[in-house]
Amino acid sequence: MTANWTIDGVKEALATKKVSARELTADFYAQIKAKNPELNAFLTLSPERARRQTDRIDALVAGAKALPPLAGVPVAVKDVISTRGIKTTCGSKILQNYIPPYDATAVERLEAAGAVILGKTNCDEFAMGSSNENSAYGPVKNPLSTDRVPGGSSGGSAAVVAAGLAVASLGTDTGGSIRQPGSFCGIPAMMGSYGRVSRYGLIAFASSLDRIGPFANNVKDVAAILEVIAGRDPHDSTSTTAAVPDYRGELGKPVEGLRLGIPKEYFGQGMDMGVRKKIEAGIEVFKKLGCELVEIRMPHTDYAIAAYYIIATAEASSNLARYDGVRYGLRVDDEALLSMYRKTRGAGFGAEVKRRIVLGTYVLSAGYYDAYYLKGQKVRSLIAQDFRDAFIKVDAILTPTSPVPPFKLGERTDDPLQMYLADIYTVTGSLAGVPGISVPCGKIDRRLPVGLQIFGPAFGEARVLQLAHAFELAGGATL
Amino acid sequence: MKISREDVLRVAELAYLDLSEDELQRYRAQIDEILEYIGKLNELDTSHVEPMAQVLSDDQTADATLREDLIVPCAVAEDVLKHAPDPEPPYFRVPKVIER
Numbered sequence: 001m002t003a004n005w006t007i008d009g010v011k012e013a014l015a016t017k018k019v020s021a022r023e024l025t026a027d028f029y030a031q032i033k034a035k036n037p038e039l040n041a042f043l044t045l046s047p048e049r050a051r052r053q054t055d056r057i058d059a060l061v062a063g064a065k066a067l068p069p070l071a072g073v074p075v076a077v078k079d080v081i082s083t084r085g086i087k088t089t090c091g092s093k094i095l096q097n098y099i100p101p102y103d104a105t106a107v108e109r110l111e112a113a114g115a116v117i118l119g120k121t122n123c124d125e126f127a128m129g130s131s132n133e134n135s136a137y138g139p140v141k142n143p144l145s146t147d148r149v150p151g152g153s154s155g156g157s158a159a160v161v162a163a164g165l166a167v168a169s170l171g172t173d174t175g176g177s178i179r180q181p182g183s184f185c186g187i188p189a190m191m192g193s194y195g196r197v198s199r200y201g202l203i204a205f206a207s208s209l210d211r212i213g214p215f216a217n218n219v220k221d222v223a224a225i226l227e228v229i230a231g232r233d234p235h236d237s238t239s240t241t242a243a244v245p246d247y248r249g250e251l252g253k254p255v256e257g258l259r260l261g262i263p264k265e266y267f268g269q270g271m272d273m274g275v276r277k278k279i280e281a282g283i284e285v286f287k288k289l290g291c292e293l294v295e296i297r298m299p300h301t302d303y304a305i306a307a308y309y310i311i312a313t314a315e316a317s318s319n320l321a322r323y324d325g326v327r328y329g330l331r332v333d334d335e336a337l338l339s340m341y342r343k344t345r346g347a348g349f350g351a352e353v354k355r356r357i358v359l360g361t362y363v364l365s366a367g368y369y370d371a372y373y374l375k376g377q378k379v380r381s382l383i384a385q386d387f388r389d390a391f392i393k394v395d396a397i398l399t400p401t402s403p404v405p406p407f408k409l410g411e412r413t414d415d416p417l418q419m420y421l422a423d424i425y426t427v428t429g430s431l432a433g434v435p436g437i438s439v440p441c442g443k444i445d446r447r448l449p450v451g452l453q454i455f456g457p458a459f460g461e462a463r464v465l466q467l468a469h470a471f472e473l474a475g476g477a478t479l
Numbered sequence: 480m481k482i483s484r485e486d487v488l489r490v491a492e493l494a495y496l497d498l499s500e501d502e503l504q505r506y507r508a509q510i511d512e513i514l515e516y517i518g519k520l521n522e523l524d525t526s527h528v529e530p531m532a533q534v535l536s537d538d539q540t541a542d543a544t545l546r547e548d549l550i551v552p553c554a555v556a557e558d559v560l561k562h563a564p565d566p567e568p569p570y571f572r573v574p575k576v577i578e579r
Contacts, residue, residue, distance in 0.1 A: 238533070336574055362486065417513055
C-alpha cells in the first residue's frame with residue numbers, strides 16, 4: 001500500500017476519507033518494520049510524535065477544515081537535523097544519547113505544514129562521507145541493489161524514499177550529500193541555493209557549505225517540500241529574505257528555447273562508460289524538448305576537490321571543537337579536564353571524522369594557513385567565477401551527478417582520497433553556493449541508477465525544478 | 480613527505496584528540512596522500528584573487544547584520560542540563576582544571 005504515494009495522492013486520499021492519517025502512518029511503520037532490518041536506513045522512529053500529528057490532521061479532516069500543503073505526508077529526517085525530544089546522533093557515538101531541546105526550523109516548518117515525522121535516518125558520521133559507510137551505526141544498503149551503497153552522506157534519507165518507507169525526506173548537502181545519494185538510489189534530490197533554507201538546528205559540519213534539502217519520488221514533490229522549508233529565518237543570519245516562489249506553480253512553464261551549458265570539464269577521464277552513455281542520452285532528451293545546448297568551459301573544475309577538502313575540513317575542525325564531554329553527548333572520565341577532552345574525543349569520533357579534524361586543524365595551523373586555507377579560499381573564488389561566467393551565457397548547466405554508478409559495499413573504504421574523488425561533480429556547486437538537483441537518468445543494465453545534475457544560478461531554483469520536471473515527464477528516468 | 484609524525488602529534492594536541500599509535504601512522508600516510516593531491520592548487524596563480532569565505536553578497540545579508548535587539552523566550556536550560564554527562568543544576572560539572 002505504501003508504494004507510489006505522492007503528496008497530492010495523500011491529500012486526495014485523506015480528503016475523500018479513503019484512509020486516515022493515522023492508518024496511513026501505521027501502514028508506513030509496518031513497512032519500516034518489515035524492511036528496515038535489512039536496509040538499516042532508519043536509526044530512530046518517533047511513533048508518539050507521529051501519532052500527535054496524525055491526530056491533528058485527522059481532526060482537521062473530521063471537521064471538514066482546509067488541509068495544509070503536506071497534510072498527513074509521512075516524512076523522514078536525516079539524523080544531523082535536530083528534532084525536539086527525538087534522539088539525534090549525527091551517526092556518531094559521541095552523540096549516542098543526545099536528545100535536542102529544540103527543532104530545526106526546517107523540521108518545524110514541515111510539521112506546521114502537516115507532515116508526519118516518522119523518524120530519523122542513518123547517515124555518515126557528521127555527514128562526512130560519500131557512501132554511508134562511515135556511520136557508527138552500520139552502513140545503509142541501497143534498496144535497488146542491496147550489495148551496493150546508497151551513496152552518502154544522506155544515504156538513509158535517500159534509501160527510505162526509494163524503498164517506499166517515506167513519501168519524502170530531508171537530507172543535508174555539504175559537497176554532494178543530497179545529490180549523490182539521490183543519484184545512487186534513483187530518485188530526485190535537491191540542494192537549494194546557500195541561504196535558501198535555514199540551517200538553524202542543522203548540526204554543523206562546514207557552515208559555509210552546509211544546506212538542507214529534500215528527497216522525494218518525483219520532482220513535483222521535491223518542489224513542494226522545498227517551498228515549505230525555504231525562506232528567511234531570524235535564527236539563521238545567512239538565510240535570505242528573498243521571496244520564496246510558488247515552485248510547484250512554476251513547474252509547467254515551457255523549457256523550449258532555454259540555453260543549457262554542457263561543461264567539457266565534467267566529461268573527462270575517470271567517468272564510467274555506462275554513466276557517460278546515460279548522461280549523453282539525457283542531454284538528447286533536452287534537445288528534443290527544444291532546449292539549445294551550448295558547450296561551455298569551466299576551467300577551474302579540476303581544482304574543486306582540493307579546495308573543497310581544505311575548506312570543509314577546516315570548518316569541521318572548528319565546528320567539532322564543541323564535542324568536549326561537558327554539555328552533551330559522550331564523556332570518557334578522567335581526573336583532569338584536558339585529558340577528559342582528549343579521551344572523550346578520541347573514543348567518541350570515528351576514523352573519517354578524526355582524519356578530517358586532523359587535516360582541518362593542520363591546514364589552519366600556524367605556518368600552513370596561507371599555503372592551504374587561504375589558497376583554498378582563493379580557488380573557491382575562481383570556481384564561483386566559473387559559474388557566474390557560465391550563467392551569462394546559459395540558463396542552466398547539465399552534468400552527471402556522480403562519475404560512477406553505486407559501488408559495492410566495502411569497495412572504497414580503505415582509500416579516503418578515492419572516496420573524496422567520487423564528489424568531483426558535486427563539490428563545485430557547493431563551493432559556488434548555487435542550487436543543484438539530481439534527477440534519475442536511467443539505469444545501467446536496468447539495475448544501477450544514474451543521476452543527471454542540473455545547476456542553476458543562485459536563487460534560480462524555479463528554473464532548475466522546471467527543467468527537472470520536464471525531463472522527468474519526457475521519460476528521463478527510463479532511458 | 481608533506482606531513483610528519485610530529486606534525487600529526489602537534490595537530491592532534493591542538494585539537495584535543497587522543498590517537499592510538501595505529502591511528503597516528505594510518506592518518507599520517509593518508510593525509511600525506513591527500514595533501515599531495517591538494518598540492519595541485521599551486522598550478523594556479525592566485526596572487527590577484529580575493530579569498531572567498533562565504534557565498535552570500537552583502538545585500539543578501541544586510542538585514543541580518545542590523546536586526547533589532549529583541550528579547551525572546553529561551554527556556555531550555557533545564558532541558559539542556561538534563562542531558563548533560565554530569566549536570567549539577569544550574570551548572571555543568573567538569574573535572575578539576577590542572578595546569579598544563
